[in-house]
Amino acid sequence: MRIGNFRAYLIVAVFSLVYGTLRFSSTLQAAHILDRRSRVDLATLHLQGEFIESNLGAVRAADGSVTIHMIAEKYIFAPACVTLPAAVPIQLRITSADSAHGFKIAGVEVKTLPGSVTEVHLRFPAAGKYEFYCDEFCGPGHHAMMGRIVAVPENEFQAQISGRGVACGQP
Numbered sequence: 016m017r018i019g020n021f022r023a024y025l026i027v028a029v030f031s032l033v034y035g036t037l038r039f040s041s042t043l044q045a046a047h048i049l050d051r052r053s054r055v056d057l058a059t060l061h062l063q064g065e066f067i068e069s070n071l072g073a074v075r076a077a078d079g080s081v082t083i084h085m086i087a088e089k090y091i092f093a094p095a096c097v098t099l100p101a102a103v104p105i106q107l108r109i110t111s112a113d114s115a116h117g118f119k120i121a122g123v124e125v126k127t128l129p130g131s132v133t134e135v136h137l138r139f140p141a142a143g144k145y146e147f148y149c150d151e152f153c154g155p156g157h158h159a160m161m162g163r164i165v166a167v168p169e170n171e172f173q174a175q176i177s178g179r180g181v182a183c184g185q186p
């Protein structure tokens with residue numbers, strides 16, 4: 016083997032190793048493989064557990080914290096629109112019902128995979144509408160897969176809230 020060829024192979028091998036390692040570690044991170052709270056059973060996703068339909072959307076806990084539960088599914092986010100208080104720490108727990116999906120919102124990259132729960136912490140500094148679009152190609156309807164967060168002032172959120180499920184802006 017010529018020295019030139021060997022160097023070329025070596026460079027390709029090193030780049031492949033680095034790329035593969037990065038891909039693997041980001042997949043591990045997205046899947047939260049070691050965390051039991053991050054696993055969901057796809058077969059019962061809509062029937063039991065934290066992602067049943069009545070639990071989707073924003074919920075304010077007794078301690079004042081706000082959690083969103085969301086499902087990504089070809090080609091929708093459910094719920095498609097969530098109203099939240101602005102300037103409050105938000106915990107988003109999201110899972111996928113089918114394939115990899117993802118989006119970026121409030122400066123945070125969100126990736127979701129079937130069978131696992133991704134948890135991210137968000138904060139919407141000001142009232143307003145924040146739209147997000149799926150950025151993992153997931154099929155022919157991918158281009159139309161979008162969702163919306165409507166951040167409202169705290170007093171407005173309090174006025175709207177009635178347990179869980181608050182009104183949301185029209186598309």
Ligand SMILES: [Cu+2]
Binds near residue numbers: 117149154
């Ligand atoms: Cu997509």
